[in-house]
Amino acid sequence: MGNDKLIRDADGTLVPQHKDATGWVETGDAYPLPVRPLVAKEAWEGNADETKTFESSRRGFNIVNDGDADLTFTINGATRRVKASESYSGAFDPFTEVSIVTTVPYRAEVLA
Template identity: 35%
Template sequence: MQGFIAKDPFSGTANMDKKLSDVMTHLVISNDGNADLTFTAGNFTLTLPAGEIFDERLDPFTSLNVTATGKYHGYCRARA
Protein backbone atom coordinates (compact mmCIF):
# COMPACT_ATOMS: atom_id res chain seq x y z
CA MET A 1 0.00 0.00 0.00
CA GLN A 2 2.20 2.79 -1.27
CA GLY A 3 1.78 6.34 0.03
CA PHE A 4 0.49 5.47 3.52
CA ILE A 5 2.24 5.12 6.87
CA ALA A 6 1.23 3.47 10.13
CA LYS A 7 0.50 5.84 13.02
CA ASP A 8 -1.06 6.01 16.46
CA PRO A 9 -0.87 2.39 17.65
CA PHE A 10 -3.28 1.54 20.45
CA SER A 11 -4.30 -1.35 22.68
CA GLY A 12 -6.57 -1.89 25.63
CA THR A 13 -9.00 -3.99 27.60
CA ALA A 14 -11.68 -1.36 28.23
CA ASN A 15 -13.36 1.59 26.56
CA MET A 16 -11.11 4.11 24.80
CA ASP A 17 -11.55 7.57 23.30
CA LYS A 18 -8.51 8.65 21.28
CA LYS A 19 -7.82 11.91 19.47
CA LEU A 20 -5.50 10.98 16.62
CA SER A 21 -2.27 12.78 15.67
CA ASP A 22 -3.26 13.28 12.01
CA VAL A 23 -6.13 12.83 9.57
CA MET A 24 -6.31 9.06 9.15
CA THR A 25 -7.65 7.14 6.16
CA HIS A 26 -7.28 3.49 7.25
CA LEU A 27 -7.97 1.54 10.43
CA VAL A 28 -6.63 -1.83 11.54
CA ILE A 29 -8.12 -3.28 14.72
CA SER A 30 -7.92 -6.82 16.10
CA ASN A 31 -10.48 -8.01 18.63
CA ASP A 32 -8.38 -10.33 20.81
CA GLY A 33 -11.09 -10.74 23.46
CA ASN A 34 -13.96 -13.17 23.97
CA ALA A 35 -16.76 -10.63 23.41
CA ASP A 36 -17.77 -8.32 20.58
CA LEU A 37 -16.36 -4.79 20.54
CA THR A 38 -17.79 -1.71 18.85
CA PHE A 39 -15.67 1.03 17.34
CA THR A 40 -16.38 4.38 15.74
CA ALA A 41 -13.89 6.07 13.42
CA GLY A 42 -15.29 9.40 12.26
CA ASN A 43 -18.84 8.62 11.12
CA PHE A 44 -18.26 4.88 10.63
CA THR A 45 -19.39 2.50 13.40
CA LEU A 46 -19.05 -1.28 13.39
CA THR A 47 -19.40 -4.13 15.86
CA LEU A 48 -16.45 -6.49 15.49
CA PRO A 49 -16.96 -10.09 16.68
CA ALA A 50 -14.46 -11.73 19.04
CA GLY A 51 -11.40 -13.03 17.21
CA GLU A 52 -11.97 -10.92 14.07
CA ILE A 53 -9.71 -8.32 12.43
CA PHE A 54 -10.87 -5.18 10.61
CA ASP A 55 -8.45 -3.66 8.05
CA GLU A 56 -10.09 -1.15 5.73
CA ARG A 57 -9.87 2.26 4.16
CA LEU A 58 -12.46 4.70 5.54
CA ASP A 59 -13.57 8.26 5.02
CA PRO A 60 -10.96 10.51 6.68
CA PHE A 61 -11.23 10.56 10.48
CA THR A 62 -9.45 12.25 13.40
CA SER A 63 -10.82 10.38 16.41
CA LEU A 64 -11.39 6.79 17.42
CA ASN A 65 -13.77 5.38 20.00
CA VAL A 66 -13.68 1.74 21.13
CA THR A 67 -16.27 0.16 23.43
CA ALA A 68 -14.91 -3.13 24.72
CA THR A 69 -14.66 -5.45 27.70
CA GLY A 70 -11.80 -7.59 26.37
CA LYS A 71 -8.37 -7.21 24.78
CA TYR A 72 -7.83 -5.43 21.45
CA HIS A 73 -5.03 -3.72 19.57
CA GLY A 74 -4.51 -1.85 16.33
CA TYR A 75 -3.21 1.19 14.51
CA CYS A 76 -4.24 3.75 11.91
CA ARG A 77 -2.77 4.73 8.56
CA ALA A 78 -2.37 8.22 7.13
CA ARG A 79 -1.01 9.56 3.88
CA ALA A 80 2.78 9.72 3.90
Protein backbone atom coordinates in the same frame (compact mmCIF):
# COMPACT_ATOMS: atom_id res chain seq x y z
CA MET B 1 5.24 -5.13 -27.13
CA GLY B 2 3.87 -1.83 -25.83
CA ASN B 3 2.81 1.22 -27.74
CA ASP B 4 5.79 3.59 -28.08
CA LYS B 5 3.88 6.33 -29.94
CA LEU B 6 1.46 8.88 -28.52
CA ILE B 7 -2.18 7.96 -29.08
CA ARG B 8 -4.30 10.21 -31.30
CA ASP B 9 -7.98 10.12 -32.19
CA ALA B 10 -9.34 9.91 -35.76
CA ASP B 11 -8.78 13.67 -36.23
CA GLY B 12 -5.17 13.45 -35.09
CA THR B 13 -5.82 15.08 -31.71
CA LEU B 14 -3.90 13.70 -28.75
CA VAL B 15 -6.11 11.83 -26.26
CA PRO B 16 -5.60 11.70 -22.48
CA GLN B 17 -2.91 9.10 -21.82
CA HIS B 18 -0.02 8.13 -19.62
CA LYS B 19 3.07 6.04 -20.10
CA ASP B 20 3.55 2.87 -18.07
CA ALA B 21 5.78 -0.21 -18.41
CA THR B 22 3.90 -1.27 -21.55
CA GLY B 23 4.08 2.10 -23.33
CA TRP B 24 1.43 4.78 -23.86
CA VAL B 25 -2.00 3.87 -22.44
CA GLU B 26 -5.23 5.74 -23.09
CA THR B 27 -6.81 6.87 -19.82
CA GLY B 28 -10.22 8.02 -21.00
CA ASP B 29 -11.42 11.46 -19.87
CA ALA B 30 -8.85 12.13 -17.16
CA TYR B 31 -5.29 11.48 -16.24
CA PRO B 32 -4.71 8.98 -13.44
CA LEU B 33 -3.70 10.35 -10.07
CA PRO B 34 -0.88 8.69 -8.20
CA VAL B 35 -2.08 6.60 -5.26
CA ARG B 36 -0.25 7.13 -2.01
CA PRO B 37 -0.16 3.98 0.12
CA LEU B 38 -1.31 4.10 3.72
CA VAL B 39 1.54 4.27 6.25
CA ALA B 40 1.35 3.04 9.85
CA LYS B 41 1.36 5.97 12.31
CA GLU B 42 0.39 4.83 15.80
CA ALA B 43 -0.42 1.52 17.49
CA TRP B 44 -1.84 0.80 20.94
CA GLU B 45 -3.50 -1.89 23.03
CA GLY B 46 -6.37 -1.73 25.47
CA ASN B 47 -9.21 -3.59 27.17
CA ALA B 48 -11.71 -0.84 28.03
CA ASP B 49 -13.72 1.89 26.29
CA GLU B 50 -11.47 4.53 24.77
CA THR B 51 -11.67 7.51 22.45
CA LYS B 52 -8.41 8.39 20.70
CA THR B 53 -7.93 11.81 19.12
CA PHE B 54 -5.13 12.44 16.62
CA GLU B 55 -3.40 15.75 15.85
CA SER B 56 -3.57 15.17 12.10
CA SER B 57 -5.95 13.24 9.85
CA ARG B 58 -5.75 9.48 9.57
CA ARG B 59 -7.14 7.40 6.70
CA GLY B 60 -6.83 3.78 7.81
CA PHE B 61 -7.66 1.70 10.86
CA ASN B 62 -6.82 -1.87 11.90
CA ILE B 63 -8.06 -3.63 15.01
CA VAL B 64 -7.68 -7.16 16.36
CA ASN B 65 -10.17 -8.41 18.93
CA ASP B 66 -8.16 -10.65 21.27
CA GLY B 67 -11.14 -11.35 23.53
CA ASP B 68 -14.10 -13.68 23.78
CA ALA B 69 -16.83 -11.03 23.25
CA ASP B 70 -17.60 -8.53 20.48
CA LEU B 71 -16.27 -4.96 20.44
CA THR B 72 -17.33 -1.95 18.38
CA PHE B 73 -15.52 1.08 17.02
CA THR B 74 -16.82 4.30 15.50
CA ILE B 75 -15.10 6.44 12.85
CA ASN B 76 -16.78 9.40 11.11
CA GLY B 77 -20.11 8.50 12.76
CA ALA B 78 -20.15 4.94 11.39
CA THR B 79 -20.01 2.09 13.92
CA ARG B 80 -18.67 -1.35 13.08
CA ARG B 81 -18.69 -4.55 15.11
CA VAL B 82 -15.68 -6.86 15.40
CA LYS B 83 -16.55 -10.36 16.58
CA ALA B 84 -14.48 -12.22 19.20
CA SER B 85 -11.11 -13.40 17.85
CA GLU B 86 -11.61 -11.53 14.55
CA SER B 87 -9.90 -8.48 13.04
CA TYR B 88 -10.91 -5.52 10.90
CA SER B 89 -8.88 -3.43 8.48
CA GLY B 90 -10.24 -0.56 6.42
CA ALA B 91 -9.60 2.75 4.69
CA PHE B 92 -11.80 5.74 5.53
CA ASP B 93 -12.39 9.33 4.58
CA PRO B 94 -9.96 11.39 6.69
CA PHE B 95 -10.69 11.22 10.43
CA THR B 96 -9.12 12.54 13.63
CA GLU B 97 -10.97 10.43 16.19
CA VAL B 98 -11.82 6.78 16.79
CA SER B 99 -13.98 5.51 19.65
CA ILE B 100 -13.70 1.90 20.79
CA VAL B 101 -16.32 0.29 23.05
CA THR B 102 -15.12 -2.95 24.63
CA THR B 103 -14.68 -5.03 27.73
CA VAL B 104 -12.14 -7.35 26.06
CA PRO B 105 -8.48 -6.90 25.04
CA TYR B 106 -7.66 -5.53 21.60
CA ARG B 107 -4.75 -4.24 19.51
CA ALA B 108 -5.32 -1.24 17.22
CA GLU B 109 -3.39 0.83 14.69
CA VAL B 110 -4.12 3.95 12.64
CA LEU B 111 -2.65 4.73 9.23
CA ALA B 112 -2.29 7.93 7.23
